[in-house]
Amino acid sequence: MSRARSLEEFSFTVEETTGDARAGELRVGGNTLETPTMFPVVNFYGGGRKRSMFGGGIHRTVKELAVGHDDVGGVAATEYFDTIITSVSSLTDFGISKDLFDTYRSTQIKEWEMFEPLDGIFFLDSGGFKFLGDGGLEGTNFEVEMDQETVYEIQRDLGGEILVNLDHPIAPDDDHATRIEKAEKTAMNIREFLSLTADFDGGLYLTLHGYNYSMMDEFLEIVTEEVPAPVLREGFDGVALGSLVPKKDDRDALIQAVTDCREVLADWDMRGLPLHVLGIGSRSIPLLVGMGVDSFDSSTYLQNAINGKYQQSLVETTPLDDASFEACDCPVCSSPALVNQMNGNAEYQKDVLGPVAVHNLAVQKRDVAELRECVASGDTERLIQYLEDIFGRDKTMRRYAHRVVNESLGGYF
Amino acid sequence: MLKQPTVNEVNEFLEIASDFEDPLEVIRESLSNAYDAGATEVEIQIRDRENGSDIVIEDDGEGMDERDLSSFFDLGNSRKTDSIGYKGHGTKIFYKSDKIVVNTAHEGTNRRAVMDEPWRKLNDRELPEYEVTESEVPSRSLGTRIRVENFRSGEGFDPSELTYNKIEHYLKWKTIAGSTAHFFGDGHREMNIRVDLDESIDDTQDFLKTNNRLDFPDEQLEPGDGDKPAAEMCKHYPPRELTVEYDGGETTVQVVGMVGGKDARNELPTYGKHSAQFGVWLAKDHIKIERINEALSHDNEFIHFLFIANCQDIELAANRESIRNKASPVFSAIEEEVDFYMSKVAEDPWFDDYLDSRRQGRYERRVDNESGDVTTRREEIHSRDRFEPSNRAEVLLGLQRAAAEYDDLDLSVEDYTPDAEVHAILDRNGNLQNAAVGQTLTELLETETPLETVDVVVCWERGDPTELREWERHGYFDGSIEVDSESNCLIYESDERHEIDLIELASLSEE
Numbered sequence: 066m067s068r069a070r071s072l073e074e075f076s077f078t079v080e081e082t083t084g085d086a087r088a089g090e091l092r093v094g095g096n097t098l099e100t101p102t103m104f105p106v107v108n109f110y111g112g113g114r115k116r117s118m119f120g121g122g123i124h125r126t127v128k129e130l131a132v133g134h135d136d137v138g139g140v141a142a143t144e145y146f147d148t149i150i151t152s153v154s155s156l157t158d159f160g161i162s163k164d165l166f167d168t169y170r171s172t173q174i175k176e177w178e179m180f181e182p183l184d185g186i187f188f189l190d191s192g193g194f195k196f197l198g199d200g201g202l203e204g205t206n207f208e209v210e211m212d213q214e215t216v217y218e219i220q221r222d223l224g225g226e227i228l229v230n231l232d233h234p235i236a237p238d239d240d241h242a243t244r245i246e247k248a249e250k251t252a253m254n255i256r257e258f259l260s261l262t263a264d265f266d267g268g269l270y271l272t273l274h275g276y277n278y279s280m281m282d283e284f285l286e287i288v289t290e291e292v293p294a295p296v297l298r299e300g301f302d303g304v305a306l307g308s309l310v311p312k313k314d315d316r317d318a319l320i321q322a323v324t325d326c327r328e329v330l331a332d333w334d335m336r337g338l339p340l341h342v343l344g345i346g347s348r349s350i351p352l353l354v355g356m357g358v359d360s361f362d363s364s365t366y367l368q369n370a371i372n373g374k375y376q377q378s379l380v381e382t383t384p385l386d387d388a389s390f391e392a393c394d395c396p397v398c399s400s401p402a403l404v405n406q407m408n409g410n411a412e413y414q415k416d417v418l419g420p421v422a423v424h425n426l427a428v429q430k431r432d433v434a435e436l437r438e439c440v441a442s443g444d445t446e447r448l449i450q451y452l453e454d455i456f457g458r459d460k461t462m463r464r465y466a467h468r469v470v471n472e473s474l475g476g477y478f
Numbered sequence: 479m480l481k482q483p484t485v486n487e488v489n490e491f492l493e494i495a496s497d498f499e500d501p502l503e504v505i506r507e508s509l510s511n512a513y514d515a516g517a518t519e520v521e522i523q524i525r526d527r528e529n530g531s532d533i534v535i536e537d538d539g540e541g542m543d544e545r546d547l548s549s550f551f552d553l554g555n556s557r558k559t560d561s562i563g564y565k566g567h568g569t570k571i572f573y574k575s576d577k578i579v580v581n582t583a584h585e586g587t588n589r590r591a592v593m594d595e596p597w598r599k600l601n602d603r604e605l606p607e608y609e610v611t612e613s614e615v616p617s618r619s620l621g622t623r624i625r626v627e628n629f630r631s632g633e634g635f636d637p638s639e640l641t642y643n644k645i646e647h648y649l650k651w652k653t654i655a656g657s658t659a660h661f662f663g664d665g666h667r668e669m670n671i672r673v674d675l676d677e678s679i680d681d682t683q684d685f686l687k688t689n690n691r692l693d694f695p696d697e698q699l700e701p702g703d704g705d706k707p708a709a710e711m712c713k714h715y716p717p718r719e720l721t722v723e724y725d726g727g728e729t730t731v732q733v734v735g736m737v738g739g740k741d742a743r744n745e746l747p748t749y750g751k752h753s754a755q756f757g758v759w760l761a762k763d764h765i766k767i768e769r770i771n772e773a774l775s776h777d778n779e780f781i782h783f784l785f786i787a788n789c790q791d792i793e794l795a796a797n798r799e800s801i802r803n804k805a806s807p808v809f810s811a812i813e814e815e816v817d818f819y820m821s822k823v824a825e826d827p828w829f830d831d832y833l834d835s836r837r838q839g840r841y842e843r844r845v846d847n848e849s850g851d852v853t854t855r856r857e858e859i860h861s862r863d864r865f866e867p868s869n870r871a872e873v874l875l876g877l878q879r880a881a882a883e884y885d886d887l888d889l890s891v892e893d894y895t896p897d898a899e900v901h902a903i904l905d906r907n908g909n910l911q912n913a914a915v916g917q918t919l920t921e922l923l924e925t926e927t928p929l930e931t932v933d934v935v936v937c938w939e940r941g942d943p944t945e946l947r948e949w950e951r952h953g954y955f956d957g958s959i960e961v962d963s964e965s966n967c968l969i970y971e972s973d974e975r976h977e978i979d980l981i982e983l984a985s986l987s988e989e
Contacts, residue, residue: 460775460821463818464775464821464825467821471825471826471827476826477822477826478713
């Protein structure tokens with residue numbers, strides 16, 4: 066099951082640490098990016114055909130802006146899409162036919178001419194969370210049973226460069242027996258995944274599930290009954306901590322899960338692997354960075370736009386009606402035509418909210434880059450000050466920020 | 479026509495002096511004045527008198543010149559700019575007396591000022607006057623001596639109730655004697671304070687000696703031995719200067735503090751309830767004024783904390799007991815900054831460790847208590863003749879025991895819901911039966927147990943037979959009730975007739 070891959074194809078190096086936080090460099094398939102970094106969730110296939118950029122309403126406008134399409138006046142926000150995450154399960158989100166499903170699988174996303182400008186790193190999640198309930202992908206006139214092999218085939222068809230195994234995420238009210246059963250199923254998938262990906266050149270991330278040290282340690286115990294630990298370490302290039310979406314608003318739980326995860330990884334000799342946290346973004350990002358998470362993914366930029374929220378920073382939004390676009394220098398807000406659309410002067414909502422989403426993404430990316438700079442400076446005080454500044458006087462969030470400062474950045478006293 | 483508003487001087491003096499009621503407030507004012515005059519020694523004597531108290535305050539400060547002396551008696555004419563007393567209200571507290579005599583030596587001149595019957599005159603709507611005489615003294619002679627005769631305390635502030643403990647507490651919590659300026663270094667000058675009370679007030683000690691600094695108990699970061707390991711724990715939070723920006727300017731808050739267990743806190747001169755003393759204080763001139771315990775979240779009991787946040791942009795009410803510029807932007811900004819600082823303290827992992835030590839202590843005390851209780855319970859088991867239940871669950875335990883012992887009692891307890899109307903469900907010979915369970919049948923009746931839904935009553939004993947007879951005589955709610963000893967059942971008849979099996983465990987055990 067061991068893989069031979071060159072450092073050209075995948076490597077991760079930690080360049081600087083401040084407390085537990087770390088600034089690194091991730092190389093995947095000739096692309097290099099600085100970590101910590103955020104992968105925005107992009108839904109490429111929204112039920113449409115090639116001529117309509119595969120559709121998707123607001124998703125379509127986001128894609129148009131990502132590539133600088135004529136329909137958005139050639140405004141290109143490509144730089145914010147240097148990392149992208151999408152999921153196998155999202156393929157049928159819009160109720161497509163078998164014919165369209167085959168079309169979507171026929172060409173790797175970056176190989177479509179329309180997506181040619183996108184040359185960033187492409188993370189393909191398995192979508193295990195969605196398959197738990199449905200068992201597979203379901204279109205208007207077809208069903209596909211999802212197993213590890215099928216998921217991997219689709220991940221390859223779509224051109225993923227970082228892949229995760231098909232997993233069975235746990236839920237907060239799962240009892241012990243259910244968690245064990247899920248871990249055993251995931252463990253079998255991991256074994257198969259490593260065998261299927263023997264010739265894969267990109268990055269492979271091992272999904273890890275649990276809310277505390279004991280749960281994660283037990284998960285790895287079960288996995289290593291299927292795949293010996295050295296093989297696991299050799300086979301995987303990174304770790305993706307999952308199952309935390311239901312806990313996204315319980316930040317104490319989130320902090321415990323991430324700090325315990327780092328401890329487990331250290332004890333399992335996997336501390337050097339890049340750590341990705343699946344599905345947690347926006348307001349929690351500064352906390353994740355402080356705790357030493359290297360990457361994360363989020364659709365908050367989209368969700369906020371759909372809810373009429375214009376982002377001012379990672380943690381602050383304002384109602385779209387109150388937004389002052391001139392205060393922002395992102396490509397979207399710098400375009401009078403798009404500002405006009407965001408002011409509500411457009412026939413379709415997607416043309417109002419799509420640019421807002423991309424603006425939101427630009428703001429998030431900008432703030433993550435600033436956070437990264439703080440970490441890369443090696444100056445803990447600077448990072449602490451950043452956390453204080455960004456959470457300001459928000460009484461709820463500052464408590465979590467203090468906890469991260471105390472537990473991961475050396476503390477105040 | 480232009481007109482100028484006028485001031486009724488007598489009423490103003492009366493009003494200001496009336497704001498002060500506690501003789502201790504005289505001490506507070508005097509200490510601040512002595513410190514401002516550069517004193518290193520200050521002595522205060524209080525003697526109980528029939529109509530009040532005589533108070534003498536003596537310091538070795540630089541004394542008062544003519545203008546200072548005028549300020550002492552004048553209203554609103556203080557020479558201070560931003561320290562306590564800048565409004566010139568403080569010394570007017572002395573007006574509540576029969577006589578004020580000030581002797582002050584400054585640069586070779588001694589000035590003696592005497593004011594007779596200030597309080598009577600003010601109450602007679604007359605502005606009291608004072609007479610000043612000057613004499614030459616050697617220029618090295620310095621200091622001020624103020625004698626106040628028959629100072630009138632307000633109701634409830636009887637000087638005869640003063641004690642050294644009460645005074646020490648007051649000094650450290652309310653006056654410059656509890657100053658935290660020394661933590662911040664700049665310009666702090668040590669001042670020794672001696673208070674001498676009349677023996678008729680407190681004869682437990684000759685005098686009280688202290689200084690003008692509040693010191694925290696020694697730091698002890700690790701838990702102690704014994705059953706209260708956190709009691710002596712104490713952590714100091716070093717002095718910090720916080721820059722506070724507000725709409726209109728910038729100010730500085732100097733904050734210092736400690737967190738500690740009860741024994742550590744008791745090392746401070748508390749002599750009272752910790753709940754009135756600990757928490758987060760706002761201070762001016764490093765003298766604590768008012769607490770803002772809201773700066774600590776509800777999860778953190780303020781009693782563990784003693785933090786003093788000093789800011790010179792706090793403005794005091796005339797009586798010095800409260801802050802008057804609470805509606806200002808600067809106050810909101812100060813409050814917000816202190817609140818933010820305290821949120822860091824509350825999240826300090828040491829504080830978690832401290833709380834863990836408290837929990838550990840409580841746990842160990844519970845283990846100790848429980849082991850004592852268990853010993854008593856075991857002794858009772860050894861000393862008794864037979865098993866006897868003392869609660870409903872034990873009655874069921876007795877039932878299960880009886881079922882194991884007697885072949886003709888074929889049953890098992892399948893469910894026990896003590897708070898429900900039907901307390902338990904039994905399986906008797908394969909049939910489920912609703913059971914009412916009690917130590918006695920009479921107790922079940924007294925607690926108004928509904929009998930309509932009950933198939934069987936399980937009790938240790940029937941209870942007092944005369945009580946049962948009374949129930950039979952008067953009935954149970956709107957029905958009649960009867961105990962049939964022959965067939966061991968309880969017959970309850972309201973709309974319908976209910977025959978309820980009666981299992982009396984004590985009689986089974988006797989058999």
